[in-house]
Amino acid sequence: MDYIGWAWLFVIVVCIVIEATTMGLTTIWFGIGAIVAWITSGLGFRLEVQIFVFLVVSILCLVLTRPIAVKKLKIGKIRTNADSIIGECVKVITTINNINNEGTVKARGQIWSARSFNDEVIEKDEIVCVKEITGVRLIVERKK
Template identity: 30%
Template sequence: MDWIGDHLAGVFLALAIALGIAEMFSLDLILLMLALGALVGMVSALLGAGFAVSAILAAVASVACLAVVRPPLVKRLHTGPELSLGHGKLVGQQAVVTQRITGLEAGRIKVGGEIWSARPYDDSLAIEPGATVEVWEIRGATAYVHPVPSIES
């Protein structure tokens, strides 16, 4: 026990390193918080605290890190930007009409570099080729569009 008391800072440092290495395999951030607690124990040992005080400070720091630091860190790591995949990414984009669109027959639009069949969102509208439209909804393989007002000079 005398050796541990004489090398207490080294023991806490070795514990912190071992926990840090183990964290690389678990990636759960729990062992990292315990390693931070061990570093607090190392610092207190370097400042002359005994084993009991250093162990208590390490435990308190570990629990505090687990309660305060880890939850927002995990939340931030597990959230990311919203990714729109498939046809959902076309909703809200502007397109150009390539074939006349009416409520009675589907036309064609070019959106995102692809040609899509399209119908007007409002069945009473007729949209001529060359007009700019906005994709409001995708149902199956048909885009439902609405004309974008243009500023005529």
């Protein structure tokens, strides 16, 4: 095996190591392309052909299979139970005032920043219902 074959093996190993450490389905496609390029190297094809095969296989794998793999493996999404707070009624801990960017509520034993849904001021100790979550802030409205 010539030095080009060793170079493809090096690329394969680097892609596998990066993929193993990131777990983000970013380099595995290039690792597959490098495997096919390594095979073409072993069959005696010129370097230009190997690079072309590497690029074509990597791009095809990336375009055709990544969306399916991301969907099936749910890569990149960390699910929390925070969404289950939506609809619950909670107590206002400090007055909610959107203009001053103030207000907190206590939900399930945790203090959350809060904003009122319709920009009204909601006083301390009132009961509000959670309408939605935006970032780390609960959007609430007075309980009717």
